[in-house]
Amino acid sequence: MSGAGAIRVNLSVLRTCLAELCPQHGIDLAGAVALPCELPLADRFRQWLADGRHGNLEYMVRDPEARLQPLLRDPGARTLLVFAQGYTRGWPADDTDPSASAAGDPRAPWTARVARYARGRDYHDVLLGAIRGVLRGLRTRWPDLEAHASCDTGPYLEREYAWLAGLGFLGKNTCLIHEKLGSGLFLGVALTNLEVGGLPAGEDPQRAPLYAVVPRRRRAFTRAYLSACGRCTRCIDACPTGALDPAGGLDAGACISNWTIERRGEVPAGREAEAGGILFGCDICQAVCPWNRRAAEKAAPPVVPEYDTLAGHADIGLAELAAMTPEDFRKLFRRTPLWRCHPDGMRRNACRVRAFLERRQEEEGKR
Ligand code: B12
Ligand code: SF4
Ligand code: SF4
DSSP states (O other), rough: SSSSOOOEEEHHHHHHHHHHHHHHHTEEEEEESSSSSSOOOOOHHHHHHTTTTTTTOOOOOOOHHHHHHHGGGTTTTEEEEEEEEOOOSSOOOOOOOOHHOOOTTTOGGGGGGGGGGGSSHHHHHHHHHHHHHHHHHHHHHHOOOOOEESSSSSSHHHHHHHHHHTOOOOOOTTTEETTTTTTTTTEEEEEOOOETTOHHHHTTTOOSSEEEOOOOOOOOTTTTTOOOOTOOEEEEEEOOOOBOTTSBBOGGGGGGHHHHOOSSEEEEOHHHHHHTTOOOOOOHHTOHHHHHHHHHHHHOOOOOGGGGGGGTTTTHHHHHTTOOOHHHHHHHHHHGGGGGHHOOOHHHHHHHHHHHHHHHHHHHOOO
């Protein structure tokens, strides 16, 4: 914040503004966390780093305390606004998507081997644009509003803030899950100089967000409502690499999503089969989640169409992807989440999937 000072706002006025602005910009959920806020799950994050479960994700080790306390970077901030935008309304029970089931059906188009979050325009652009639209709207009411918006790339534990702001609960697959919309949600935040009178102090999660396209499950939340998984362990059981810890958390070094997106170099030696027919990202631990199955059956407003644009390119073959030039890669994937893996990552992934499918066909031929 530049030092303009805090702007005092009333909670119900902010709620009314968000209710008007969020639908205009395709945002499904919005909430707020008062700062400073001691994150109740901070020790999980510290332990995650201490155990080396960030794997090759070196950016996670940079200044971890700043990630836990935004005021260290910006002492003038008073409220973190938190937003969620749906990219899919759950996963249906009969989902035969190989990125979900790793079934390795050789007839499946390459687009079905890509995690759903990556089948459209880059969410960093779409959601960030939407958040900035909301902030512009808020500025017409509060011209001195200072805000710094980010989506994914900012140093925030976005899921924990979303949980604290009442947007949903945290699942054993580590995702933020809304009881009606499921976990197919992107998260983004805006650090602001708003001081919201009546906003509960952090630490305990709020019962509901300030704006929601559909309300959360009607039930009396207990004070410590953290997770609605109960005894379910489907995501842990379904994960092909054992990346999910039954005690909570994920080993990024063992996660297919990391292997196919972030990791430079091949899948860890000897583990290629675990990634199966998956080309990019991994949806398995969300596709098996009953909350996503239920969400798929519910009538909820459609997600923004920008998140479903890849289908038009389904006719490209894996062989073409495996030999893709940087120029072709740029033409097809610029401003999509697939950009993140670079042309060599795409070639590497396509070669691995082809080898997997060939091996499978050979094995079936021998039977
Ligand atoms: C690093 C990262 C990854 C890494 C590591 C993931 C991980 N779980 O840590 C990799 C590359 C593997 C990854 C994969 C994916 N990611 Co990612 N990722 C991030 C990033 C940049 C940081 C996450 C982080 O801080 N990890 C550190 C650990 C300690 O934090 P955490 O897992 O969130 O856990 C916290 C809480 O959830 C809680 N907790 C953790 N586990 C449990 C379990 C229980 C039972 C309870 C009660 C609490 C709890 O404690 C932790 C401390 O706060 C965030 C963006 C951001 N700035 O936050 C996106 C983000 C988490 N990713 C996102 C997405 C969409 C994905 C994928 C679905 C993409 C895909 N289809 O391939 C997968 C999902 C894999 C999974 N099950 O998490 C979304 C998640 C949206 C949502 N609804 O939850 C985010 C928020 C990006 C965004 N802005 O939308 N991701
Ligand atoms: S994204 Fe895939 S590999 Fe990673 S934890 Fe979930 S199921 Fe396991
Ligand atoms: S599959 Fe079960 S355990 Fe995993 S997040 Fe969903 S409800 Fe929780």
